[in-house]
Amino acid sequence: MVFIKQVPDTKSKAGVNPDGTIDRARAKRMLNPFDRFALQKAIELKKENGAEVTCVTMGPPKAQEILIDAFDYGADYGILLTDKRLAASDTLATAYALSALAKYVGGVDIMITGLQTTDGDTAQVGPQIAERHNVPQITYCESMKVDNGKVIARRVVEGGHQKLESTLPVLITMANSAAPLAPKRFAEVAAVKEFLHHPEEREKRVKSVNLDDIGADASKAGLVGSPTVVGKTWKLGELGGSCVMYQGRSALDEVNELAEQLQKDDRGIGELING
């Protein structure tokens, strides 16, 4: 089971205000870039171990787009968890709802998430799902294989890496130094998505569920289930303030003036050079 999320596309100009803030209503949306590594790993496991790949996402109805898209890469099933009561979920509430979804589906050996999202950006949801399932976790995973009912994984640590072995079931969060998502195989894409045109088949492969369908406790989800709130936000003002600029003259003059100014301002450059 792969957990993927739809996030605002900050590369596209649409919906991004000139000051860098996001107009959520107008923003284009895309698959969270970190989740591409998670999806890739799942597709590899499908090839190597014959696993079935179910992609799940929690979000508004439109988030189904990324589930449909994932079929192009080789996913087998997609489930959208959508419910008005999920609005304003923090990571604890999100992880609760997603773990309820995983329990509802059942029989999951390997859960894979991205390291973090580009909008929530916490790297918390994965480990919090693992805690709810009482399963071990391997975060910052760069590569992994399943061997004899065990997982052997390589994990990034500061200044190096670690080789770990874990029992199943397990939750893995994939680092962004893992193998990138292989391109869609366009020749096969149309055939892969043929099922979309057959309502019965489609119903089997892409589902949309709400909290009641999966037997989740609504008081642990959404706003009421979230122990944190955003109290206040403010713009990052101009920092550092007045930049002393050198321009319009020869580069040599500019550089020499800068060096003199650094000396005058007592910026400690000498100590940094002389050690």
Add this chain to the structure above:
Amino acid sequence: MANTGNVTVVAEQLQGDLQAVTFELIGAARMLAKKLGVGVSAYLIGSNIEPIAEKLIHGGADDVYMVNDTQLEEYTTLPYRRAILAILKHIGEPPPIILMGATTIGRDLAPRVAAYLETGLTADCTELDIGDYQHKGKADPLKVGTFNNILYAIRPSFGESLKARILGPWKKPQMATARIGVMEAVPTDSSRKGEIIKVPVSFEEHDFRTKVIETVRDVSKAVNLTEAKVIVSGGFGLGVMEGFETAVKELASVFPDSVIGSSRKAVDAGWIPQAHQVGQTGKTVRPNLYIALGISGAIQHRVGMSNSKTIIAVNKDPDAPIFGFAHYGIVGDLYEVVPLLKKAFLEKFKTKGAGV
């Protein structure tokens, strides 16, 4: 609500070496504790750690809760999780605030503990403070109220040029992870005294479902961006990968304690490994001197380096955002500027003979 407990830091040690982030967190905790009128506790977990417990006291902790067990020799999630739960049980009432480093350990362990306790956790904070909060939102009547002396966990709201203050006054402990290199340690004082409390732990078999087969750390190869005094960074404006050699390293060679940094676009272009990236999805740094070559200064880069003491930017576009927050800016072609800058630095500042 009265704050009965201490502000708490979960220490991070690797093979008996306390990590710098631990002392940064203790520094932040001291500031918070002063505002609350309480002390600072540290939790120390590992094997053979008795000799280092005192260092936490010297670094500003008032007491240390220690779980020392041979089965904790190397970090794995579940045994360390069990050790923290053992300490919390030993103490009885959860402390008001628990802080951990936003490292590969802290970001692995903190969410696990927070989910167990069903409490809030704010990731990757860049500022911490204490203050009051009045919750008026009607959507959840149970939350309405006025809360005094609660944790302000402040982080850039990424992908947007905003900072956000995250609050979780309803549950104890209030938890946060803080980025490496942004909080300030207090000076070490080896005359400080404090209590060291040994806490026993009993593991369960399923705590050992994950085993470390091997750990490879090459500290010499590690890109130590967070501790370098000088960072010379290259961006997409280098134009070619070779720019890191001909311009960035060239200029960095002037400074003995320097490390090469980069923007994400240079990393994405494949010019330099991700370990060098500064910014939102890279490292947060605050060296004495940061030199940005061909970097536009996008908000995601800025949040990672704007606390540097001196920022010098070289960019050929006078309107590049980086000139909005650098201290000194040269408008020009970096390939023309860098050799002149290197020469000027050496001529003006170098006192010891070349090659010595």
